[in-house]
Amino acid sequence: MSDHRSAVAAEPDLAHHGDAEVGDGLIDLAVNVRRASPPAWLAEPIAATLSDLARYPDPTPARAAVAARHRRHPNEVLLTAGAAEGFVLIAQALRGVRRPVVVHPQFTEPEAALRAAGHTVERLLLDVADDFRLDPARVPADADLVMIGNPTNPTSVLHPAETIAALARPGRVLVVDEAFADTTIAPGHPGEPESLAERRDLPGLLVVRSLTKTWGLAGLRIGYLLGAPELLTRLAAVQPLWAVSTPALAAASACASAVAVRAERAIAADLATDRDHLVARLADLPGVRLVGRPASAFVLLRVPGASRVRSALRERGWAVRRGDTFPGLGPDWLRVAVRDRDTTDAFVDVLREIMEA
Numbered sequence: 134m135s136d137h138r139s140a141v142a143a144e145p146d147l148a149h150h151g152d153a154e155v156g157d158g159l160i161d162l163a164v165n166v167r168r169a170s171p172p173a174w175l176a177e178p179i180a181a182t183l184s185d186l187a188r189y190p191d192p193t194p195a196r197a198a199v200a201a202r203h204r205r206h207p208n209e210v211l212l213t214a215g216a217a218e219g220f221v222l223i224a225q226a227l228r229g230v231r232r233p234v235v236v237h238p239q240f241t242e243p244e245a246a247l248r249a250a251g252h253t254v255e256r257l258l259l260d261v262a263d264d265f266r267l268d269p270a271r272v273p274a275d276a277d278l279v280m281i282g283n284p285t286n287p288t289s290v291l292h293p294a295e296t297i298a299a300l301a302r303p304g305r306v307l308v309v310d311e312a313f314a315d316t317t318i319a320p321g322h323p324g325e326p327e328s329l330a331e332r333r334d335l336p337g338l339l340v341v342r343s344l345t346k347t348w349g350l351a352g353l354r355i356g357y358l359l360g361a362p363e364l365l366t367r368l369a370a371v372q373p374l375w376a377v378s379t380p381a382l383a384a385a386s387a388c389a390s391a392v393a394v395r396a397e398r399a400i401a402a403d404l405a406t407d408r409d410h411l412v413a414r415l416a417d418l419p420g421v422r423l424v425g426r427p428a429s430a431f432v433l434l435r436v437p438g439a440s441r442v443r444s445a446l447r448e449r450g451w452a453v454r455r456g457d458t459f460p461g462l463g464p465d466w467l468r469v470a471v472r473d474r475d476t477t478d479a480f481v482d483v484l485r486e487i488m489e490a
């Protein structure tokens with residue numbers, strides 16, 4: 134959390150992030166970053182760069198590797214210091230847009246970056262009565278910048294690719310934050326079921342990706358944007374020189390390999406099993422309601438008096454993410470990360486005791 138920005142952020146506090154809720158020895162169900170150590174095929178290339186840090190970074194090989202992974206040309210890839218930098222580049226480079234619309238509830242940094250760049254942001258709030266699903270007709274026709282997450286943090290909704298694709302049109306930049314796309318899976322589908330990463334036919338599409346979540350690389354800062362070369366050239370023009378470090382570039386190359394993609398699919402399958410277990414355990418908890426069918430590494434819970442419940446959980450050693458800092462949610466929401474079965478069982482037992490007290 135960045136204190137200097139929280140002072141100027143509009144309510145709710147867009148600068149609040151789950152990492153502010155952990156610490157003090159709490160078990161962390163607030164942050165959606167996978168905690169397993171990086172596999173050797175990832176750790177070793179990153180470590181190998183430590184003997185080569187006197188040189189400035191060269192993004193060329195990583196760019197080519199990422200492009201190949203998504204069946205794109207290297208000039209359709211812009212490597213960034215995490216997805217977060219991607220949002221800033223978009224906000225800074227596209228200062229000329231007149232009607233930027235952010236679809237909420239979603240991760241708050243896209244809107245925060247737009248505001249910091251001086252944009253007047255319009256919020257489109259999805260409705261809990263629709264399980265936070267998007268009706269594309271609700272997006273104003275003259276919105277020339279639209280930002281949406283898929284799957285969405287914090288709702289865990291996975292919008293159909295065609296619903297998102299329907300938002301693309303000439304004269305509009307459509308930003309799809311796919312930071313969690315690698316956590317999604319569908320029976321019979323070989324890849325990420327609703328991703329637009331490979332779509333080259335949609336005008337103005339910018340796909341934002343992150344290597345933070347599945348690979349546990351939040352501290353390394355590596356992500357990328359996929360889109361048309363003309364658009365990426367505009368964003369690259371406002372990016373600081375050498376923004377992505379040599380170790381981060383090594384991670385980008387490694388995570389684009391066939392081995393990595395296979396491993397990602399296996400992790401997503403395990404995650405789905407763990408998520409099913411969490412969902413089943415939550416099903417009969419008094420006062421706790423799960424929205425829709427969660428599709429990512431976290432679930433969103435409607436819990437009347439969530440603040441009291443969150444405090445009680447903290448007293449018992451558990452950190453969950455408050456929901457009230459997300460536009461479109463209120464005081465009655467908590468986001469809970471999917472963890473292994475034992476952690477889930479221990480968590481749900483404590484939550485049950487609190488809810489039944």
Ligand SMILES: Cc1ncc(COP(=O)(O)O)c(C=O)c1O
Pocket residue numbers: 214215216217218240282285286310312313342343344345351355356
């Ligand atoms: C939906 C979403 N997008 C992007 C990010 C930022 O990712 P990165 O670490 O790549 O900047 C986050 C981090 O919480 C997120 O939840």
